[in-house]
Amino acid sequence: MKLDKITPLAALTIAFMSSNALAFAPAQTEISDSEEKPVEQAQFEITLTNGGAMPASRPIVWIARDRAGVPETGSDSTLGHRNVCESGNSDVLAEELRSNRRVRWVHQEPEPILPGQSITIRIPRVRMDVESVYIDFMYGRSRNVCGGIFDLNLKQANFFGNPILGRDTVFQSGGYELANSSLNPKCAGAENAVSCLRSMSAVAEGDNANQISLFTGYLPSVLNSIENVFGASATQGLQIPTSGAIQYKVKKLTIF
Numbered sequence: 001m002k003l004d005k006i007t008p009l010a011a012l013t014i015a016f017m018s019s020n021a022l023a024f025a026p027a028q029t030e031i032s033d034s035e036e037k038p039v040e041q042a043q044f045e046i047t048l049t050n051g052g053a054m055p056a057s058r059p060i061v062w063i064a065r066d067r068a069g070v071p072e073t074g075s076d077s078t079l080g081h082r083n084v085c086e087s088g089n090s091d092v093l094a095e096e097l098r099s100n101r102r103v104r105w106v107h108q109e110p111e112p113i114l115p116g117q118s119i120t121i122r123i124p125r126v127r128m129d130v131e132s133v134y135i136d137f138m139y140g141r142s143r144n145v146c147g148g149i150f151d152l153n154l155k156q157a158n159f160f161g162n163p164i165l166g167r168d169t170v171f172q173s174g175g176y177e178l179a180n181s182s183l184n185p186k187c188a189g190a191e192n193a194v195s196c197l198r199s200m201s202a203v204a205e206g207d208n209a210n211q212i213s214l215f216t217g218y219l220p221s222v223l224n225s226i227e228n229v230f231g232a233s234a235t236q237g238l239q240i241p242t243s244g245a246i247q248y249k250v251k252k253l254t255i256f
Contacts, residue, residue: 045250048149060109060137076174080093094108
């Protein structure tokens with residue numbers, strides 16, 4: 001049938017058939033961003049307790065994706081993590097974290113955690129599918145020993161609703177070697193046990209310099225040599241367990 005020969009009745013018939021074909025065609029469903037499954041978010045409260053003999057520097061806390069900013073064992077330490085481990089100053093690390101696009105929130109506690117003391121930090125909304133919370137601090141009488149909480153099981157705390165308990169991981173930033181009593185058994189006339197311990201830590205050199213490693217504990221000879229000079233009571237505050245001096249409790253507050 002030529003188009004110029006279509007009668008009005010034929011045109012009406014074609015239009016009716018076309019509308020029916022559209023009515024029975026498979027539906028094309030588009031899902032908009034507003035119709036996607038909502039991301040579960042939760043607010044938490046974290047309590048840190050210093051159960052050790054050595055004070056911990058003021059903690060730095062951040063929310064991030066993909067473990068951004070976490071000092072992984074075997075990797076090179078950033079200047080920020082070195083500063084935390086060597087002096088307890090977290091200002092440079094805070095700048096590094098804030099410049100990282102995978103980090104969303106950074107918080108620096110105003111005070112250190114003394115032995116036997118607990119502090120509580122309220123964490124804002126955390127996206128449970130992709131984000132977690134990380135904490136870093138220095139063991140204050142050491143020269144290069146840090147504690148970190150990098151494996152908080154927030155999903156478990158969110159699911160069960162009960163507080164989650166755990167302990168820190170202790171590591172070194174790689175700026176200094178672990179204290180060795182054979183380097184300086186007399187502490188070079190140090191004024192106290194703390195400066196004596198620090199004088200035993202030589203600046204790291206070689207392939208492992210500036211490399212993050214787990215803290216393996218001081219040799220008994222290190223603490224014995226300090227005790228011989230300054231006494232047992234002064235030395236007691238220098239002991240750092242390889243894990244667990246800082247304990248944490250995570251409590252879910254609100255789900256959004």
